[in-house]
Amino acid sequence: MSDFAFQLLLTLDATLRVATPLILCAMAGIFSERSGIIDISLEGKLLMGAFVAATVASLTGSVWLGVICAIASCVILALIHGFACITHRGNQVVSGLAINMLASGLTVTVGIALFRQGGQTPPLGNTERFRPVEWWFVETFDGIPGFGAIYRELISNHNILVYVALVMVPATALLLYKTRFGLRLRAVGEMPEAVDSAGVSVTWLRYRAVILTGLFCGLAGAYLSTAQGAGFVREMSAGKGYIALAAVIFGNWRPVPVLLACLLFGFLEAASARLQGVEIPLIGAAPTQLMLALPYIMTVLLLAGFVGRSSPPSAIGEPYQK
């Protein structure tokens, strides 16, 4: 296998790892936004999930308990968002911002009070986090040129949450497009009056949507601190929630295109990490900052209608008044 191909393979492998929290967060965003609730608090929920997962894993030694508590904490934040946006018809952007600030403040404050390590959790041991799962036949396939390496690096040897994230995409699509709940969820984001006049509760539907959002964000957060990293560090979400939001918009609020957007954005990040300080023929130093900013730039261009066309749910951002 040539060196370039192997480098590319490693980058794709890293892409999958970087894209996993984006995918989970973006699916979370799809549920909320398709139901008509803008969610810029993906970032805050991601951060909170990461903190709670690492904290609980560190205190109890159980990573699974960490995941469950991370999900619970994100669902609580999502319910606060729902309470403000659905019940009190507050401004959805303001509420989202408030949750981001709360998450930012709470994680650091509680982290310092609990561990006295400047807001970090202690580093997690191997049993307190998700480890890569080696699939069967890795050794057997190693002999096959090309496929052996792809199987070992790209398909096998990820932790369970990576596979969960990948499974969640078709699951989201099925739920949205093949179930009655999904149909109603989409309808409530397009025309809540119609759903209401059919005798279905707009409020309860939207609450269920934000609960799903919290659930997925909790998984994403747990991935950050107990699978990708080994412990929580301050502000470790570092804008990933916003990139996921960009991916939701870029993928036009549809699961499979959103997945592709996440993979693209993940690839840009993985590649820019690999190209740091590398000289490229004809270009010179690799423009890593540009690559990191590309998701945002592309989203702006798409929203402005310079490339493609954006079609958000029609009732998004509007509180429903019965």
Added chain:
Amino acid sequence: MTPAPPLPRWADVFVLPLINLMVALLVCGLIVLALGENPFVAIVVMIKGAFVYPGSLGYTLYYTTNFIFTGLAVAVASHAMMFNIGGEGQAYIGGLGAGLVALWLAPLAPLVLVIPVAILAAALFGAVWGLIPGYLQAYRGSHIVITTIMFNFIASAIMVWLLAGALMQPGQQSPHTAQFAVSGQMPKLHDLLNVLSFNVAASPLNLSFLLALAALLGFWVLIWKTRIGYEIRAVGQNPKAAHYAGINVPLVIVFSLAVSGACAGLMATNEILGVQHRVVLNFTSGYGFAGIAIALMGRNHPIGIFFASLLFGALYQGGAELDFEFQSITREIVLLIQGMIVLFSGALAYMFSAPLARLLARLQVRPKPAEGET
């Protein structure tokens, strides 16, 4: 449940915001309690730290200056019903403008020339960074909230690229520019007052504070005393009606976002020209987002914005004092307070409106005769 009676104006302007603020502080107090500290002791420590110790008032007002600028930025756009959450990026790019002028002009020209030009550059750069999302909203229909979020990140990438590249101080490894020459440094207020033989403790408070007060006045004049201010409010209240009244709605939106960006950009005069004296990474450190809390609490009015900024300045400065006095709580608690304030004064602003109105109506035993009745 019967619909609540209308809330009297005085209650809407004073009582309701106060209740929201108190609830936000109450929740924070409970969290402090849960962390095992006494919230009342914490408040006393914060007040002492913000106002009592020598120089502390200067620090408080220095933070206040930042909040006034970013609060104004949100408020200007809010009057046009535009939600500018890009203050962070606009301030960042404003710092680039101020920094470029201070770096290149300061060695050549005296302070009285450099500082005004640098201030203008900060405003101009910030304005451009607000104007582009404004244009995209007004003429291309992209959602201002999303675009300004994206522009925050784009600004951040540009600044990292510049500060670790073209603008990095030669011979240095850390990403910041060289220090400005003296004529590129905003004079400190305590230096000026000491020259006038007042004895004032040293603090980072500088002339930008006066600029911020002037900006508050300018904001009031612009929004309530000029034609374009009227147009901004008209567009905010009802864009369709404004359009039929002959107002160029997209242009007004772009203008309001440009002014908004300029206000945010001016924050850099305090941080960059006043204190850092070089452009550094992440000097905006959340002030842009805090501006949203300021504008919400201050109800987009200059007097409200001033007092909200003062409160936040006191929280920031007083919060620093917590680090010395407590084991379990640090200045980061301020972020929590900020979040609670945005939640209760912003997203849940009207949660207590109906109960309060009912309560007031009940208290008013004798109904007042309506105006005009004999």
